[in-house]
Every structure is written in C-alpha cells, then in structure tokens.
Amino acid sequence: MPGFNGVPSGVGFISSIGGPLGRIVLGDPVGSESDHPRPLITISDMMFNIPFSEPTCILTAPTTVNLGDWYRSDLEKDQTTEVPFQITGTCTGTIEVSFVAKSSYTNADKNLFTNSITSNSSVTAAGGVGVKISSPAYPQIHADSTPEVIAVGEIIGRPVTSVNANFKAKLVKTGTEAVTPGIFGSSVTLQVTYE
Numbered sequence: 001m002p003g004f005n006g007v008p009s010g011v012g013f014i015s016s017i018g019g020p021l022g023r024i025v026l027g028d029p030v031g032s033e034s035d036h037p038r039p040l041i042t043i044s045d046m047m048f049n050i051p052f053s054e055p056t057c058i059l060t061a062p063t064t065v066n067l068g069d070w071y072r073s074d075l076e077k078d079q080t081t082e083v084p085f086q087i088t089g090t091c092t093g094t095i096e097v098s099f100v101a102k103s104s105y106t107n108a109d110k111n112l113f114t115n116s117i118t119s120n121s122s123v124t125a126a127g128g129v130g131v132k133i134s135s136p137a138y139p140q141i142h143a144d145s146t147p148e149v150i151a152v153g154e155i156i157g158r159p160v161t162s163v164n165a166n167f168k169a170k171l172v173k174t175g176t177e178a179v180t181p182g183i184f185g186s187s188v189t190l191q192v193t194y195e
Contacts, residue, residue: 013049018042057097057194059089059163067131067171067184075129075171075179082134082168087150087190091160094194098147099165101133102189110143112174113186127180132172133188135165147193160194 027036112130119125133141150165
C-alpha cells in the first residue's frame with residue numbers, strides 16, 4: 001500500500017476509519033443520476049477490526065564453534081576439517097528469515113574472519129589463518145553482505161514455521177602470508193532478520 005510504513009509497535013489490530021466508502025449504482029452505470037440515484041455508502045468508526053500477530057522467531061545457535069587444533073602443515077595443505085553448526089527455531093507470522101554476518105575481524109575481501117587475539121608477553125597469536133563460513137546455499141559467507149535467506153515458506157509468501165539453517169566453519173590459510181603457530185579466536189555475529 002502506498003504510504004504504509006508498517007504497523008506501530010504494540011498495535012494488535014487495524015480498524016477502519018469512518019467516512020465515505022463509495023457510491024452504489026442501481027441500473028445503468030452510464031445513465032443520468034436523475035434516472036438512477038447513486039446513494040453514498042459510508043462506514044462508521046470501529047465497524048470492523050483486523051487482528052494480527054507481530055512476526056516473531058525464537059532461534060538458537062551455538063555461542064562458540066570449536067575448530068580444533070591443527071598443525072601448520074594441515075593449514076598449508078588445506079587439510080583442516082569443516083565443523084558443522086546450526087541456527088534452529090520456530091517462527092510465527094513470518095514469511096522470510098535472513099541473516100548478515102558481522103565482524104570487526106575480516107580480511108580485505110570480507111570473505112574470511114581473522115584472528116581477534118593479539119600477541120602479548122603470555123600469548124602468541126596465530127598468523128596467516130582465518131575462518132571460512134559456508135552453508136548449502138552460500139559456498140562462502142561474506143561479512144556485511146546483502147541479507148542471505150535461510151528460511152522461506154514452502155510456497156513463497158506462505159508463513160515460515162521453522163528454521164533449520166546448516167552452516168560449516170573451517171580454519172583456513174588466509175592467502176600468501178605465512179602460517180605461524182599460536183592461539184586463534186575470532187568473533188562473528190550472525191544478525192538475523194525476519195519479516
């Protein structure tokens with residue numbers, strides 16, 4: 001609808017506004033009004049209400065994904081293992097669920113999530129490595145990309161009732177930089193939106 005900006009928060013129904021609805025024509029619609037009167041039809045306030053539920057989802061996902069311990073040669077030869085994780089849950093009144101990956105720790109292309117740990121006197125941070133995140137629909141997830149859909153109704157436009165999105169995370173070499181041993185950790189937020 002033109003000018004519709006969404007339902008205000010906390011509103012559980014939409015009601016009609018009183019006023020003229022239109023005119024009814026009895027007989028020939030192109031004839032004169034003197035022969036066929038065109039009475040005005042009006043509706044009063046609160047004649048009908050349209051109840052609705054605000055869209056909502058209850059989703060769960062792991063807060064930590066353990067990528068394991070690897071030798072430098074495993075990373076150099078791309079022999080690390082993908083670690084699966086999921087976003088699951090239920091939704092009401094939604095037609096689509098999507099996400100965007102957010103992180104302050106990425107490479108220049110934003111397709112790998114880099115080490116958030118910095119070296120100090122007691123910790124040596126791993127270098128030249130990052131995390132690649134993928135899903136069946138997206139072979140490589142980028143940070144700050146356009147929203148990526150993880151659930152739609154069985155028929156587009158129909159409600160989404162459940163979310164079962166599968167992902168894989170893998171520790172990989174970031175490029176030409178040499179892999180150096182140490183501790184690795186990164187921080188990635190999957191920001192989920194539903195409508």
